[in-house]
Amino acid sequence: MGWMARRRLRTGPTAALPAKPGQSDLLRLVMLAVPDAREDGADIVGADVRVHAAVEAEPDLVGGEQEEVWACRVTAEGPLPYDYFDRILAEGLAFRLGGLAVCRGEVSDPADESLTAGVILPAPPVEEELRTLLKDLGGDDAEAEPHEEPGEVEPEAKAEPEVEAAQDTVEADEATAAAEEDVESDGDKEEEDAAPVDEAPELKDVYTVGDLTIHLGPERRRLPATEDFLPYATELTLIDVRGDDPLKVGALALRLSDGLNGVVVDRWGFRVDKPEDLLPKGEQA
Numbered sequence: 001m002g003w004m005a006r007r008r009l010r011t012g013p014t015a016a017l018p019a020k021p022g023q024s025d026l027l028r029l030v031m032l033a034v035p036d037a038r039e040d041g042a043d044i045v046g047a048d049v050r051v052h053a054a055v056e057a058e059p060d061l062v063g064g065e066q067e068e069v070w071a072c073r074v075t076a077e078g079p080l081p082y083d084y085f086d087r088i089l090a091e092g093l094a095f096r097l098g099g100l101a102v103c104r105g106e107v108s109d110p111a112d113e114s115l116t117a118g119v120i121l122p123a124p125p126v127e128e129e130l131r132t133l134l135k136d137l138g139g140d141d142a143e144a145e146p147h148e149e150p151g152e153v154e155p156e157a158k159a160e161p162e163v164e165a166a167q168d169t170v171e172a173d174e175a176t177a178a179a180e181e182d183v184e185s186d187g188d189k190e191e192e193d194a195a196p197v198d199e200a201p202e203l204k205d206v207y208t209v210g211d212l213t214i215h216l217g218p219e220r221r222r223l224p225a226t227e228d229f230l231p232y233a234t235e236l237t238l239i240d241v242r243g244d245d246p247l248k249v250g251a252l253a254l255r256l257s258d259g260l261n262g263v264v265v266d267r268w269g270f271r272v273d274k275p276e277d278l279l280p281k282g283e284q285a
Helices: 002-009 022-031 084-098 127-141 150-180 247-261
Strands: 014-017 038-040 043-046 048-052 055-057 071-077 100-103 107-108 116-121 142-146 205-209 210-221 236-242 263-268
Touching: 002 071, 002 100, 014 084, 022 038, 022 043, 022 048, 022 100, 038 150, 038 236, 048 084, 127 205, 127 210, 127 247, 236 247, 247 263
Parallel strands: none
Antiparallel strands: 014 071, 014 100, 038 043, 043 048, 048 071, 055 071, 100 107, 116 236, 116 263, 142 205, 205 210, 210 236
């Protein structure tokens, strides 16, 4: 492997895996985050990103944390993906396959991140319906904290267009700057760090079921996994389930999804089909 290829892997985003994944297995995982993903030769493409075929790399790519390293680099197809989805996809693949994530020379272990499950709905649930469902699921342990008064929410709602306009300006500037770079020649991108995926704005309503916390608010991320299931929704709603036990978090999120006709995703936007999907690969049965 030449020095330029090694530099591109280190620049990333790259999923550094302990074993070489089969292309069919890799495609199956990518489709949990990008339902319309497809094979393109030895690569996988979808949602304006390309997952390159795994190549064997030196252990120093991850600082010697793995004896064997198979690197899957994720790159943008065209403009930078919305919400740095290339980086998020690489981290999600690393988590699902028991590896590490490499981005801009920094190595991280996605398994160390706080695990949450998001139930994404096409519209806000009726408050009484949600309370009743939580009561049925949690019994006497289910309760809701007082909501904010309308007068407290209104100023924030008025300021929201300015925030979105500012964000659009920043994203336009970043896209322009990225277009002026020759990414293939130097393997580097000048971009800001992506915000943590589990930080969703305006999660105000708080409920509890046992030792789990449920936050309710608008979902502003554009996740490919939800576009396939909810094609006609204009404003999505996020029910964010958090707790220390991933199996409890996943089980409650899936039951809420069944009761409210939603889609469950992990913090990287991968669809969750069973509670064990939230466990690191080494901890799954």
